[in-house]
Amino acid sequence: MQDFRNRLLIVTVILGLAFLVLGSRLWYLQVLKGDEFAKFSMENHIRVERIPAPRGRILDRYGKELVINRTSFDIYVIPKDVKDIPYLSSSLSQVLNLDSNQIEKDIKSALSKKSFKPVLITKDINRDQLAYIEARRSSLLGVIIEINNLRQYPHGVLGASFLGYIGKVNDAELQNNPNINNTDLVGKTGVEKGWESSLRGDHGYKQKVTDALGREVESNLFLADLHNKKSMPGNDVRLTIDISLQQAAEEVLGEESGAIVVVDVNSGQVLALASKPSFDPADFIKGIDSKTWANLVNDKSSPLLNRATQGLYAPGSVFKMVPSVAALNEGFINEEEHVYCPGYYKSGSSTFRCWKRGGHGRVNLRSAIVKSCDVYFYKIAEMMGINNLNKYMTAFGYGSKTDLGIEERAGVAPSREWKKKRFNKSWYKGETILSSIGQGYVSVTPLQVAMMTAAVANDGKLLKPSIIKEIVSYGGEEKFNHTPTVTSNIPVQKQMLDLVKDAMVGVVNDPGGTGRSARLQDMMVAGKTGTAQVVSLDSQSEKRKHRDHAWFTSYAPAESPEIAVTVLIEHGGKGGAVAAPIAKKILEVYKKLKEEREADDNV
DSSP: OHHHHHHHHHHHHHHHHHHHHHHHHHHIIIIISHHHHHHHHHHHHEEEEEEOOOOOOEEOTTSOEEEEEEEEEEEEEOGGGOSOHHHHHHHHHHHHTOOHHHHHHHHHHHHTTOTTSOEEEESOOOHHHHHHHHHTTTTSTTEEEEEEEEEEOTTTTTTHHHHOOEEEOOHHHHHHOTTSOTTOEEEOSHHHHHTHHHHSOBOEEEEEEBOTTSOBOOOSTTGGGOOEEOOBOOOEEEESOOHHHHHHHHHHHTTOOEEEEEEETTTOBEEEEEEESOOOGGGGTTOOOHHHHHHHHHOTTOTTSOTTTTOOBOOGGGGGHHHHHHHHHTTSOOTTOOEEESSEEEETTEEEEOSSTTOOEEEOHHHHHHHTOHHHHHHHHHHHOHHHHHHHHHHTTTTSOOOOSSSOOOOBOOOHHHHHHHHSOOOOHHHHHHHTTTOTTOBBOHHHHHHHHHHHHTTSEEEOOBSEEEEEOTTSOEEEEOOOOEEEEOSOOHHHHHHHHHHHHHHHHSTTOTTGGGOOSSSOOEEEEEEEOOSOOOTTOOOGGGSOEEEEEEEESTTSOOEEEEEEETTOOOHHHHHHHHHHHHHHHHHHHHHHHHHHHHO
């Protein structure tokens, strides 16, 4: 009997201890760790499905669509929900025409990191592929179909150089913006990049209850814990670009390498910004493949370079308005003083040639601009010195970016200090002489030349160029509207500027003007030709890469300026013969479009 009591006591103690341990464990799990495990449970049963926000549209100044969106069906996989990775990889590879080994590698790689985070398999599947996957969803555990938006270009390659392209987000972009998903496509160049924050919408999400296999189930258990957020589309960005004028500019460039810039001289709005060669932004829609990217990057014609804003060139004689204004305003010359041009100019032991071997004879300021006499500008440059010349170069915006908002380069407005810093060498008088005709160290972009021309046309206001006219939210709220901004006022008296403007009228309309090819019968055009030397070229050489760059810059109507047109043709030869006729065609199109639109408004 005593043994029985002893055994009962032992059993009772053991059971008591067991219940104590079990009770302690339950207390630990339910009280101390209750919230933590409840959260863990919900995370296992509630999945978040992203609702991507469409990017905003890009429109021209009249509301014509330049970049829009189209629906895309993208395939993702949640690694944690995949029960048989080889089977799933093989199944997807057959229908999507992808490498099964690569799919398997991507899933396993994601599984070792964030197993609940969807991994992108492919974008933009076709309707047949979508139907096949939808019909077999129960056997393709872990597969998610996300409805997304991809860019579409109604006008093809038109305007690609300034519209830019989109690409997969990189690590730096992810760090700078936590709202971006690692599979998002973001602006990489052009307007797409410059106004990324406006164009990019705000993604939404939808929470769903799933079973152990990751399949959605109808359940009221977690209904109170489910939250949804609507996606908010990006803003529409309306450009200052006139797509009809842009089309004309790209058509007249044809197969030439070069750029055309058209700006409103009174507001600074860019009406056309053409650059050739260019690229097809559609190649970047789903993420560009390595072969296509390599071809673009290694192409010697540099199709990804926006020549209008990033191309740096010696401006040649289109630059002569700068020393003209400088010498007049600083009192080194007046409109009546003459310089004799025998076809060359001697300074010390150096001889500088005029483009016309026989010379121009006696020329004053007007005839020197009309005939583009180099010797005249050699003379006034030596009188002024580089400091005075640099003062007006910088006043006209040379040597600085225009702050257009897309990729651009500053160029060089040389000075003694610049050369010392850049090369640690002293400045020479001969370099001042060459700078006066836009050669030597002087380098500019076509956009800078266009803004200089606009400043001359509008009586001395250097405007900040704009490519954005308006930004409007999806709901119609105006977020931005362009107002003209004066960067600086050129320090010149109006009567001095009028002398230069009159000479520019003569360039196009006088019998001996170098820009006669831009002359119009029913519109007075003012302009300046330029032929920028690339390398020395003997008369027998026909290699195009050694030919001069052809320039022509202009504004019209001369008596009441509205637009400035600047044309650059790489290795085109003489500006008057090659670039001026192109500017004429642009002005003709501008005039025709204006008349048609005014007629429509009157109706």
